[in-house]
Amino acid sequence: MTIAVVGASSDRSKYGNIAIHSYREAGYEVFPVHPKETEIEGLKVYKSVLDIPVPLDRVSVYLPPQTGMKVIEEIAKKGTKELFLNPGSESDELVEKARSLGLNVIVACSITDVRAHRKGME
Numbered sequence: 001m002t003i004a005v006v007g008a009s010s011d012r013s014k015y016g017n018i019a020i021h022s023y024r025e026a027g028y029e030v031f032p033v034h035p036k037e038t039e040i041e042g043l044k045v046y047k048s049v050l051d052i053p054v055p056l057d058r059v060s061v062y063l064p065p066q067t068g069m070k071v072i073e074e075i076a077k078k079g080t081k082e083l084f085l086n087p088g089s090e091s092d093e094l095v096e097k098a099r100s101l102g103l104n105v106i107v108a109c110s111i112t113d114v115r116a117h118r119k120g121m122e
Contacts, residue, residue, distance in 0.1 A: 001028045004049050004080075006071060007062030007089070008032030010040045015086065015111065016062035017041070022111045023060075031056070049078040060084040060110040065091035076101035084110035 003023050009016035016034075020041050023030045030043060031052045037045040046052050048071070049059060059080045061068055068089055075083060076098070083103045085094065090107045098105045106113075 001057045002031065002054055003028045003058040003060060004031045004033050004046075004052055004056050004078075005060050005062065006033040006049065006075070007067075008034050008037065008040050008045060009062070010037060014062075019060055019062065019086075019111050022114050026114045028058075028114070029054070048074055050074050052078070056080040058082045058084065058110070060086060061089045062086055063089050065089060065094045068094045069097065072097055072101065072103075076103055080104075082106055084108060084113070086110055 005016060005019045007016045008020060011017055020030050020032060032040045032043050032045045033049055034045050035047050039045055056078060059075050081104060083098055084106050086109055095105055095107060
């Protein structure tokens, strides 16, 4: 399983970093996305989801809604089975735009989701 963490962070107190750890622990191949970083937690960082060289099963967004609006078309162009808009990243406008682009939008905490899924596998 593959995931792009859009809004990934090198700050270990931020959810964009906690997500990287949670998904790696769950066995995902993680692709951090951030326009200015080059490496986070030993992983290569991509400037855009379009730069990621593999298909994505999931994209998890940790950006303010107005920034999310700037990257949502790239996410749609890349394609993904699931788009998680985490708390604080969602807005009615962004959800509507994502759905109009054909994305399967889930407004929820992806960290909680992956941890619950992992527990169910134990």
